[in-house]
Amino acid sequence: VLFDLDDTLFAHRAAVGSGILATLAANPELAGADATAEVARWEALEETHYHRYLAGELDFEGQRRARARAFLEPYGVALRTDADATAWWAGYWSRYTAAWALHDDTVPCLDDLEGRGIRLGLITNGDLASQTRKLEAVALTGRFEHVVASGALGIAKPDARIFLHTCERFAVAPAEIVYVGDRLRTDALGAVGAGLGGVWIDRRGVATRDELDAASAAGVPVIRSLAELPVLVSRTAG
Numbered sequence: 001v002l003f004d005l006d007d008t009l010f011a012h013r014a015a016v017g018s019g020i021l022a023t024l025a026a027n028p029e030l031a032g033a034d035a036t037a038e039v040a041r042w043e044a045l046e047e048t049h050y051h052r053y054l055a056g057e058l059d060f061e062g063q064r065r066a067r068a069r070a071f072l073e074p075y076g077v078a079l080r081t082d083a084d085a086t087a088w089w090a091g092y093w094s095r096y097t098a099a100w101a102l103h104d105d106t107v108p109c110l111d112d113l114e115g116r117g118i119r120l121g122l123i124t125n126g127d128l129a130s131q132t133r134k135l136e137a138v139a140l141t142g143r144f145e146h147v148v149a150s151g152a153l154g155i156a157k158p159d160a161r162i163f164l165h166t167c168e169r170f171a172v173a174p175a176e177i178v179y180v181g182d183r184l185r186t187d188a189l190g191a192v193g194a195g196l197g198g199v200w201i202d203r204r205g206v207a208t209r210d211e212l213d214a215a216s217a218a219g220v221p222v223i224r225s226l227a228e229l230p231v232l233v234s235r236t237a238g
């Protein structure tokens, strides 16, 4: 069983929310901001600029600076130099990392799968050094036989090659592997496209009818918690 990291095992969204709330509180020039709206705006900027990084349009540091600049723009705060943008990012980053945590169901799920003799791996769309630090911080280091990061491979999900590369590293056929992630198209359908099984974890229950239909058409089970996974994959294997 292979996992996505952010918002599948690791509670990224919650840590981002904490990081932005603490940043609003710490920056006088952001006084009076609508906290809920600003967390949502930050998430949208992350989505935009992180995908520019995954598409090769910006480097990893460049997408961070772009997010910082775009976030501050409505407040009339200009981060003129790259050093200014990087310094502002560092403040946000320290507040974000202070809130790093796993989802409560992660360790029980990994323990259960391991107890069933199932081999575990990770495929993440991100920078290897950054994601490795995250794994260390939440005590997941060593729980996976292989950790594959798009930043190191130069290929990002949903490209089939990142899934196939990982299957090769396990020396296991794609059809014997299940990939679990919180993004339907990037994770679950991407995995299915490469010949693996795909599982979509919709923790917040926000799936639309169209998404559920697309998952169903691709044979992708939809789960709300990792607690559902061990029985699901054992049944599939059986």
Ligand SMILES: [Mg+2]
Pocket: 004, 005, 006, 007, 008, 181, 182, 183
């Ligand atoms: Mg994810």
